[in-house]
Amino acid sequence: MNKLSYKVLLYIGVIVLVTFYLGPYFFAILTSLKPEAEVYILSLPSRFVFERYVKVITYYEYFPAMLNSIVIAACAVPLILILASPAAYAITRLRELKGRSLFFMLFLVMMLLPLPAVIGYLYLFTTLIGVYDTKFGVILVYSGIFTPLAVWILSTYFRGVPKELEEAAMIDGASRFRVFSSVLLPVSVPGLVVTAIISFIIIWSEFIVAFTITLTLQSRTVTVGTFLFTGTLYELNWPEVAAASVIATIPVAIVAFLTQRYIVKGLISGVVRG
């Protein structure tokens, strides 16, 4: 095979991939912009209709859900970092910790557990302690279920920090906690940023747990809002659903696009060594 056929094959591959990954969004955006009469006809829109986007954004149920998600993520992400970073430090560095590998396995099992399996319990639990359908309840549960992932990402990151840094501080008489907070954490800021970004995206995207432990607008998240949204006038209106789905995608797509380097690093560092 010569260079030309390689190039041709490569570009065909790229076009197929881009079509596959962007195609559904292209259809959805087109559907959301078509005038009502042309929605179910195979044609390009005769004119673009932007009213649906305005309608969705101003719909009284949509903005609160978006705001809830922002509040929940803004509280849960720092909490996850505060919980996960010492745990990850203990698992990777504290040889005094008996059963280190067992703890690590426990966190891994928790990270990989399918969430739909525990929804019945989470419903009973949040009802029992009185946080069902509150933002606080969602923050609490999200911190619990996504801390293991953060522990995993952080522990692979802490592994890469040279031990000499800590040893030097220990010789100077710093306590273990001091070493962790004043030596390890400052040099691990990139790792913390990676963990925060991935936690934010996972929290923003979570659906089934939020669907189970929220009921009203006071705690409903953006994914639940998108799922329940069928149109602004209590009738099933797919072009409006398309507009709502496009709007729900935008914030997370922007975050992901701007921080993709960190995301790639964080997602694969635990799986791929090198």
Next chain:
Amino acid sequence: MKNKMRYKRRTFIYPYFFILPALLLSSICLLVPLIDILSLSLQSYRLASPIKGTFIGLTNYLSILTDHVFHICFLNTLLLGLIGGLLTVFVALIVAVICNQAFRGSGLLISLIVVIWAIPSIVAGRIWKILYLPNNLASHLLYAIGVFPSPTYTLLQDTNLALLTVIIASLWKFSPFAALIFLGGMRSIDRTIYEAAIIDGATPFKTFRYITLPLIARYFNIAVLFTTLYITGTVDLVYAITGGGPGYATEILASYAYKVYFLQWDFGRGGAVSIILICWALISMAPLLYFLYKQLFREE
């Protein structure tokens, strides 16, 4: 002496202060339920019934295991996990290979798959649902090229093929993560191997076949296990696209568990479905745990 004792005790206890807060909160949300669900599954526990919590042994399991809806769900989970998982990983490998080529725009392609990874599954499901609707752009197009019998035909209403809608959307949503695993694997390969191969006159196809493929083979299992676990443990796509229908044609264990819990309000049987789902997850989890464990504790 006394001081030394105290010091010893302190060194024994203090590591746990680092780990306990995280472990406690996570366990309450993710490990305690395992025990709780197990005990629920052995009780008669209907939320609407005045008498709750009578021990009834394995009755819930027997009722679930003889239920034909459960059989459909189990088969669908198996189909989605195996066909969806393998297909997704195969596509992911192609994606990774293309992203790994040196060409203008390869960075943008990687951005695209990262963005797809980040899109909430429930939103992705809605986007796909719109594409699947009858009498739509896509169905007209597929009718025009002769795939669909009529433009009003939709996979969503086809009992035999409805699962395909979820498989295709899963392929779309979950291939980016698997692709990133492969891409990471490819990037960790020593560049000098390729340089040597090119000097020896190897074509891009040959270097892929004899260098890249053998060196990333070990990530294949991991990618399949991760993908299968994610696909079968996520109800979002099923919910957003088909809601489990038509009938129970696209119901999987995870989505069925929700229905037993919150539509039938039967937490006993729901617990039994959850336990079966967890067992299924543990099967794909076990080898994955082994590999991830080796990664982190390799030197010790």
